């Protein structure tokens with residue numbers, strides 16, 4: 411586990427594709443470098459979506475974990 | 491004693507609900523009042539077609555007073571404040587209304603400021619006026635670059651930008667200018683459309699028609715003077731016409747009354763549509779914060795559930811739940827359409843191969859809409 415505290419939290423549990431990613435992108439538009447965005451999601455496709463998004467946009471994926479069906483992504487904003 | 495239902499907003503949700511209630515209950519059981527600030531009702535999917543010259547004003551609009559059953563009272567006024575604790579609603583002229591049941595069906599409003607430069611820089615078709623301004627440009631452009639895509643991230647009818655890119659392609663071919671126009675689709679994610687199976691169809695169709703796809707382009711700012719659009723990912727593109735979904739928020743009155751989230755969407759129970767914390771106030775349609783598409787079909791299904799439940803409350807009977815049902819016909823041009831069906835539990839829509847039957851359904855729906863849907867018959 412990591413001890414980074416998120417500065418922005420998004421609860422996208424129960425929301426289906428592309429909801430979790432859209433909510434992340436929305437938060438990203440308002441974020442600044444240094445912010446840490448936490449996304450909680452249950453949509454299984456979110457894992458690959460968030461990986462691809464982070465890679466493409468050049469931000470940093472601090473961690474991507476899954477526990478009890480809940481996916482948690484921690485993203486450090488570095489490319490704004 | 492008769493009960494009183496107050497319906498705020500006479501769009502798809504509010505109108506269908508009022509007429510359904512009027513069919514089920516007599517005036518001695520329920521008095522029904524619909525309040526809307528606008529006198530004209532629009533069939534909003536028609537804006538897509540009016541933009542490409544395939545629908546005219548008179549086919550897609552009607553004066554609201556003509557829409558209601560006789561025991562529905564329609565008041566044209568702006569609601570300025572909703573007080574859920576005191577069960578009171580204030581109108582702009584200073585008058586007030588009380589209620590036994592309140593239904594918030596105030597839809598969404600366009601909030602351009604969420605994307606700097608949108609106003610003046612981008613075109614759209616989320617209102618009749620905007621669609622007619624766009625029509626002029628689509629009909630006169632001879633060459634250049636046309637960008638179509640997702641601008642505001644929350645907007646009604648998620649497939650509308652895709653439908654537009656296909657209809658624009660068709661229009662340019664018909665006008666004989668397609669070869670000199672670069673047609674590009676902008677998406678904020680790694681593919682054109684969220685659901686994978688449908689996306690496959692959509693991307694194949696784009697490739698076939700020579701529509702270029704630009705992914706990971708989250709529109710951040712528009713420079714209308716230099717016709718340049720910038721993304722949050724740091725890219726920029728020049729354009730001659732820029733067609734984007736405008737940013738949407740809940741109605742101003744929701745924000746001013748302190749009953750919505752930070753974008754003005756009303757949190758409700760996902761099955762019974764009660765406003766969180768209240769049992770006599772409901773919200774339906776685009777106004778809710780539910781994580782489902784903002785479509786007329788959803789507003790329609792929710793209105794049907796709520797009409798049943800209000801009638802059951804008054805007369806006794808079994809209450810129904812709304813289970814997230816959504817249905818959408820996706821116009822793909824060349825007289826073909828695909829379709830998407832989902833609910834809360836089955837939310838991975840299949841990729842239905844575009845065909846003329848779905849297109850025919852979409853066209854037939856415009857006629858059914860006025861006669862059967864809004865009147866509460868279907």
Ligand SMILES: Cc1cc2nc3c(=O)[nH]c(=O)nc-3n(C[C@H](O)[C@H](O)[C@H](O)COP(=O)(O)OP(=O)(O)OC[C@H]3O[C@@H](n4cnc5c(N)ncnc54)[C@H](O)[C@@H]3O)c2cc1C
Pocket residue numbers: 498499500501502503504525526527528533534535536537538567568569570595596597598615616617646647650741742743774775776777784785786787788789817818819
């Ligand atoms: C281009 C386009 C294409 C679309 N295509 C489809 C489609 O193919 N299929 C589909 O299902 N849906 C489609 N939709 C979406 C559909 O039109 C909406 O989701 C639907 O109208 C929502 O219904 P509603 O009752 O929630 O809101 P609306 O129909 O928008 O009605 C809200 C009403 O509330 C009134 N109001 C708001 N605030 C106040 C206030 N303070 N006081 C008084 N009145 C107020 C407004 O004047 C308005 O009349 C499309 C929309 C657009 C723009």
